[in-house]
Amino acid sequence: EAGVVQSPRYKIIEKKQPVAFWCNPISGHNTLYWYLQNLGQGPELLIRYENEEAVDDSQLPKDRFSAERLKGVDSTLKIQPAELGDSAVYLCASSRGQAGDTQYFGPGTRLTVL
Amino acid sequence: AQKVTQAQTEISVVEKEDVTLDCVYETRDTTYYLFWYKQPPSGELVFLIRRNSFDEQNEISGRYSWNFQKSTSSFNFTITASQVVDSAVYFCALGSGNTGKLIFGQGTTLQVKP
Helix, strand or coil: CCCCCCCCCCCCCCCCEEEEEEECCCCCCCEEEEEEECCCCCEEEEEEEEECEECCCCCCCCCCEEEEEEHCCCCCECCCCCHHHHHHHEEEEECCCCCCCCEEEEEEEEEEEC | CCCEECCEEEEEEEECEEEECEEEEEEECCCCCEEEEEEEECCEEEEEEECCCCCCCCEECEEEEEEHHHHHHHHEEEEEEHHHHEEEEEEEEEEEECCCCEEEECCCEEEEEE
């Protein structure tokens, strides 16, 4: 069974530029998560989708971040415009859908904003 | 509020030594889930174990064992006869039984020297 796929693995951009990250969850997993991981810290949830619906986006900075999960499968996370402080690893995870189900993580996208 | 504390920031051991990684959690949920993940230098979070709040049985998987004690709100992880390949950052996480949201600790960096 294929794991969570993310692309790109690395992205370097200049501040004020837009950037997008893509995630394909494990087949059959209804719930999809985007996490932010700063250097030396644990991941923090940005947004959680159940199928197409964003059920928890309370930690997503909506002035510059947006996300979508069309058709309840793949998801895209966008930042526009990027700031220096956005440099971090963006992790995508998926689970079957019940609370407490194991979340499986992708390899992440390491973003560097110059 | 939910919180996970991993008091050990870094641990260094010599190969074949046993090592225990501590995890203390706080939650008001009666149903919750505890997880351990491993993050090797490659960056991907690898799932190790999941326990629910109703199952306090300790678990052993090869060289890995976990000690869950609700009385002290702890979920400690022991590696027996450590190996260089065990070098990584280890995260303990608490999952809500209501929302499934994961709260991660700060992580413990384990270095196993040959």
